[in-house]
Amino acid sequence: xxxKTVLILPGDGIGPEVMAQVRRIADWLNDxxxxxxxxxxxxxxxxxxxxxxxxxxxxxxxxxxxxDAVLLGAVGGxxxxxxxxxxxxxxxxxxxxxxxxxxANLRPAMVFxxxxxxxxxxxxxxxxxxxxxxxxxxxxxxxxxPRGIEDLGNGERRGVNTQVYTTxxxxxxxxxxxxxxRKRQNKVTSTEKANVMESGVLWREEVERLHQEQFSDVHxxxxxxxxxxxxxxxxxxxxxxxxxxxxxGDMLSDAAAMLTGSLGMLPSASLGAADANGRRKAMYEPVxxxxxxxxxxxxxxxxxxxxxxxxxxxxxxxQGEDARLIERAVENALARGLxxxxxxxxxxxxxxxxxxxxxxxxxxxxxxx
Numbered sequence: 001x002x003x004k005t006v007l008i009l010p011g012d013g014i015g016p017e018v019m020a021q022v023r024r025i026a027d028w029l030n031d032x033x034x035x036x037x038x039x040x041x042x043x044x045x046x047x048x049x050x051x052x053x054x055x056x057x058x059x060x061x062x063x064x065x066x067x068d069a070v071l072l073g074a075v076g077g078x079x080x081x082x083x084x085x086x087x088x089x090x091x092x093x094x095x096x097x098x099x100x101x102x103x104a105n106l107r108p109a110m111v112f113x114x115x116x117x118x119x120x121x122x123x124x125x126x127x128x129x130x131x132x133x134x135x136x137x138x139x140x141x142x143x144x145x146p147r148g149i150e151d152l153g154n155g156e157r158r159g160v161n162t163q164v165y166t167t168x169x170x171x172x173x174x175x176x177x178x179x180x181x182r183k184r185q186n187k188v189t190s191t192e193k194a195n196v197m198e199s200g201v202l203w204r205e206e207v208e209r210l211h212q213e214q215f216s217d218v219h220x221x222x223x224x225x226x227x228x229x230x231x232x233x234x235x236x237x238x239x240x241x242x243x244x245x246x247x248x249g250d251m252l253s254d255a256a257a258m259l260t261g262s263l264g265m266l267p268s269a270s271l272g273a274a275d276a277n278g279r280r281k282a283m284y285e286p287v288x289x290x291x292x293x294x295x296x297x298x299x300x301x302x303x304x305x306x307x308x309x310x311x312x313x314x315x316x317x318x319q320g321e322d323a324r325l326i327e328r329a330v331e332n333a334l335a336r337g338l339x340x341x342x343x344x345x346x347x348x349x350x351x352x353x354x355x356x357x358x359x360x361x362x363x364x365x366x367x368x369x
Contacts (some may be wrong), residue, residue, distance in 0.1 A: 015073025
């Protein structure tokens with residue numbers, strides 16, 4: 001495989017700690033599997049504000065545009081809570097998504113057999129769970145105009161955000177969901193609020209039209225977002241691929257995340273459109289936040305970031321075999337009873353961030369041997 005470049009953005013809080021374990025695994029793959037990936041590193045989020053004066057600089061943004069993929073840790077923390085809205089650490093993340101045109105956010109919710117008991121739901125509801133949520137990421141209420149807060153006088157203020165979607169925005173993310181479903185259980189659930197929102201009516205109509213035109217072989221159902229949230233905690237295994245807008249995707253994917261027992265276990269991918277050569281701009285990141293309350297203590301769970309790296313190998317570099325190798329190493333380490341603080345249970349062994357990295361390297365060596 002030709003040499004690839006990855007831009008690493010560790011960010012804030014536990015970001016640098018978990019990213020350090022990714023570098024160890026990546027170095028092992030370069031040495032033992034001829035991965036041939038070169039890494040660069042830059043700053044984003046609060047650390048970038050402190051050191052460079054902005055949540056992300058133009059120079060870092062250009063590095064992200066030029067890289068074959070971006071791997072991000074986490075951004076934000078209470079230190080920067082009082083900054084103006086447009087200067088907060090999270091604006092760096094939003095700028096990456098917007099300027100790289102990363103419109104499709106893939107968030108798997110998969111329950112490892114070894115962690116079935118860690119879920120808040122009954123084991124029979126989550127055993128074998130494997131859902132993929134495809135969230136539209138660059139449109140909707142988070143980016144729509146007009147937006148803002150205005151003074152109405154007499155002590156009254158009004159906050160405005162606009163939920164807006166176009167045909168092309170809906171169809172391109174729905175196409176990603178249908179294509180993924182073809183490689184899974186061939187089922188897509190499209191989720192909106194067509195009963196009360198015109199944008200939801202448009203969403204349903206355009207998804208249905210695309211389905212009839214190009215993906216009629218995939219089983220498609222429609223579901224209101226509030227019902228989908230209820231069904232996720234009632235009967236989650238009914239779902240295969242869920243496709244939804246930016247706002248509902250934000251909420252539903254976090255709800256699905258907790259079915260698995262810990263946010264510390266869940267990866268994500270954000271993909272752009274394929275160019276003429278089939279290359280997609282892409283960014284990979286764990287679902288968990290910066291967790292400033294445990295930063296620097298060496299107790300953070302690195303598995304979500306490592307599994308995000310595995311997604312990068314699969315979707316950006318077509319290295320499915322190496323991606324599966326990492327996933328099997330995770331499964332084997334969990335089978336040994338090794339747990340970081342967020343997933344430790346009675347009868348298991350609590351390990352630090354770096355000790356989990358040690359275990360994965362050990363398992364990779366066994367699997368490759």
